Amino acid sequence: MSKLEERLAPVLETAARYAAAVDTDGEFPEAAVQALRDSGLLGLTLPTEVGGLGAGPVEFAEVTQQLAAACGSTAMIYLMHVSAAMPIASAPPNIPGVVEDLASGAALGTLAFSERGSRSHFWAPVSKAQHEAGKIRVRADKSWVTSASWADTYMISTGSADGDGPTDTDLYVIGRDADGVKVAAPWQGMGLRGNASSPMTVDTLVDESARIGDAGSGFATMMSVVLPWFNLGNASVTLGLAKAALDASVTHVTAARLEHLDTCLADLPTIRQRIGRAGIMLAAQQEYVRATARKIAEPDDSTMMYVLGARASANEAALTITDEAMRVCGGAAFSKHLPVERAFRDARAGHVMAPTADVLYDFYAKALCGMDLF
Ligand SMILES: Cc1cc2nc3c(=O)[nH]c(=O)nc-3n(C[C@H](O)[C@H](O)[C@H](O)COP(=O)(O)OP(=O)(O)OC[C@H]3O[C@@H](n4cnc5c(N)ncnc54)[C@H](O)[C@@H]3O)c2cc1C
Incomplete structure (x- = not known):
């Protein structure tokens, strides 16, 4: 077992143990997140100088897929932590220990980007920071924040105080205990039900030094660090869920007997055809995502196309694969005897997250046609 597998094994075991209850009860996966904190994996991709493990996108993609196969909600929480930790580490604000805590597992991070006013267009927050008494007032209505009341550290986007255009953006790091940071409503979703992706309101005064990078640099950080x-x-979350659904359906169709014919479901050519199609689709997407991880690790001119294309493609494939899994398992999947329908519901979240898969298609096409993305 590699060192990474040794760290991951107890997390997977805990995540899998609680996954069904987390889904049924809509409860935050506290035990799995604690196991993640204890494992050091919250610092997987952070530099060793700040206490991280110094691993890269390839390892991140692998860990996230395995986590998602065990518990979609836990994997999503992990994804949002890493998506906050990487930009914070890229231009650390002047907050003592903020990156070290994200690396050690002392702090769970998340992103608060989406706003009620601009919906999935996270690159254009309608909120606008204001100068006040030598500080910055951040006031925003955030529509979804994964781990909302469970995160320790939020990375919050807002229009830049001195900016003009919709993408003149700042990113601030704000702690859970800051005045005026409130979870506005409970979370109820059809999938990723343990995710605690509640709406939040923010009305707080922060030091300018809590900003990531220069004033107005938020959009560039979103595109160059957060998006990849x-x-x-x-x-990776999407593909982990697709793999879980396919694995469970293979187990089912090879075991479920038609006693009067002395056959199993997998003896039916139509069932095998669906399994084969889903399996090939999954294998192709896994390769695309691996290639994308390598492109992010060693960027070149084509990296952004991979970043846009692989996610849209994986999201779409996961919808098909989990749907095929539901169909081949018939009533056994519909009646919740198998973990297939949870993966089916969880996988539907991937393509609605900003930028949505439909927006990614549009961006990809604009890039192909030589047009500006924004
Ligand atoms: C489980 C979950 C967790 C989340 N966690 C977070 C989080 O931690 N932080 C955060 O900031 N946000 C989070 N979000 C929010 C997410 O990123 C999106 O902002 C949100 O799902 C968008 O929903 P909406 O109803 O506002 O979409 P809308 O923007 O209303 O989109 C509706 C439809 O219009 C389409 N559409 C919109 N614009 C275009 C366009 N230009 N071209 C083509 N089609 C378009 C979309 O593709 C979609 O089909 C989360 C969402 C989910 C589901």
Whole structure:
């Protein structure tokens, strides 16, 4: 067992043990997140100088896929932590220990980007920071924040105080205990039900030094750091769920007997055809995501196309694969005897997350046609 597998094994065991209850009860997967904190994996991709494990996108994609196969909610929480930790580490704000805590597992991070006013267009927050008494007032209505009341550290986007255009953006690091940071409503979702992706309101004064990078640099950080890590992780969550559904359906169709014919479901050519199609689709997407991880690790001119394309493609494939899994398992899947329908519901979240898969298609096409993305 590699060192990484040794760290991951107890997390997977805990995540899998509680996954069904987390889904049924809509409860935050506290035990699995504690196991993640204890494992050191919250610092997987952070540099060793700040206490991280110094691993890269390839390892992140692998860990996230395995986590998602065990518990989709836990994997999504992990993805949002890494998506916050990487930009924070790229230009650390002047908050003592903030990156070290994200690396050690003392702090769970998340992103608060989506706003009620601009919906999935996270690159254009309608909120706008204001100068006040030598500080910055951040006031925003955030529509979804994964791990909302469970995160310790939020990375919050807002329009830049001195900016003009919709993408003149700042990113601030704000702690859970800051004044005026409130979870506005409970979370109820059809999938990823343990995710605690509640709406939040923010009305707080922060030091300028809590900003990531220069004023107005938020959009550039979103595109160059957040988007690659988020899209890679989102694609990985999606594929982990697809793999879980396919594995469970293979187990079922090879075991479920038609006693009067002395055959099993897998003896039916139509069932095998669906399994084969889903398996090939999954294998192709896994390769695409691996290639994307390598492109992010060693960027070149084609990296952004991979970042846009692999996620949209993985999201779409996961919808098909989990749907095929439901169909080949018939009533056994519909009646919740198998973990297939949970993966089916969880996998539907991937393509609605910003930028949504439909927006990614549009961006990809704009890039192909030589047009500006924004
Ligand atoms: C489980 C879950 C967890 C989440 N966690 C977080 C989080 O931690 N932080 C965070 O900031 N956000 C989070 N989100 C929010 C997410 O990123 C999106 O902002 C949100 O799902 C968008 O929903 P909406 O109803 O506002 O979509 P809308 O923007 O209303 O989109 C509706 C439809 O319009 C389409 N559409 C919109 N614009 C275009 C366009 N330009 N071209 C083509 N089609 C378009 C979309 O593709 C979609 O099909 C989370 C969402 C989910 C489901």
